[in-house]
Amino acid sequence: MKPVLYGAPLSPFVRKVRLLLALKGIEYDSKMIVPYATPEGYEQFNPLKRIPALTLGEHTLADSAVIAHFLEATYPDHALIPDDFFLKARCEWFEKYADYELAPHTTFTAFSQRILSRIAGQQPDEEAIHKAVHDKLPPHFDYLESQLQGNYFVADRLTLADIAIASQLISYEHAGETVPEQEWPKLSLFYKNFKQKLAVEKILTSEKAILRKILGS
Ligand SMILES: N[C@@H](CCC(=O)N[C@@H](CS)C(=O)NCC(=O)O)C(=O)O
Incomplete structure (x- = not known):
């Protein structure tokens, strides 16, 4: 099961997650979501209608920091957050x-x-x-x-x-x-x-x- 990243690549918050995914070697799918023009129903992924959001199976998360820390915990290889x-x-x-x-x-x-x-x-x-x-x-x-x-x-x-x-x-x-x-x-x-x-x-x-x-x- 691959994570799905919702957002637009030029957002620095989406970029943060894309960089983390790439540096950790995690395969993922992307869905383009343009800020301020989010499609109907996007609130189920991010109630604030901001990007990014991420889904992994039945889990849905919003906010780049929350997503980054979740990905780090779920895919511990190539650690990007220290244990100390x-x-x-x-x-x-x-x-x-x-x-x-x-x-x-x-x-x-x-x-x-x-x-x-x-x-x-x-x-x-x-x-x-x-x-x-x-x-x-x-x-x-x-x-x-x-x-x-x-x-x-x-x-x-x-x-x-x-x-x-x-x-x-x-x-x-x-x-x-x-x-x-x-x-x-x-x-x-x-x-x-x-x-x-x-x-x-x-x-x-x-x-x-x-x-x-x-x-x-
Ligand atoms: N703290 C949030 C910030 C996300 C954010 O502000 N994204 C902007 C795009 S760069 C956005 O979606 N803005 C649309 C809006 O505020 O309605 C995060 O890290 O995910």
Whole structure:
């Protein structure tokens, strides 16, 4: 029985789950669900009508963090969450940080304004983007820079913490923004190294193709 992932690949929360599935080598089926235009009945998968949702047999789950932790418990191979209680909690901390502190700026401002507005035929709010890039994100990047241990955030190896943070940075890159190397060398290198992993490269290539198609560029 394969899990079924509901969502759209350009969502960073769906991306987090896709990356986890790919890095763990879990086969799954996908069902395209476009946010804000969810089909009737989608509430049975996610009552908030957000993406992602996931089903495994009779089980239905919503929210990327809940899904990621469920998948980790159900498919323990290629562990992406440490067993040690403290490291596990650190991993959860960075995942939460990415989902709730970075996302408002990387995704819900930069990506939404530069990409989603364009798709809707609207002008991006460049003032809001400027504020996100120059005021809101720098303190978060300073914090993340101070927390990096080598190439990883937790346990000196790849974990869900890295996946969650990089998922937000990918949305930021899709929006045409980067983490400048001069200001945040460790964070910039972390992101470069993360993208070089084969499973990540494949997903990123497919996302870029989708973006080109959507934007007609
Ligand atoms: N905390 C949630 C966030 C999910 C989320 O906000 N998804 C967005 C797309 S990136 C969505 O579905 N938005 C539609 C809506 O809020 O109605 C998670 O991690 O799954």
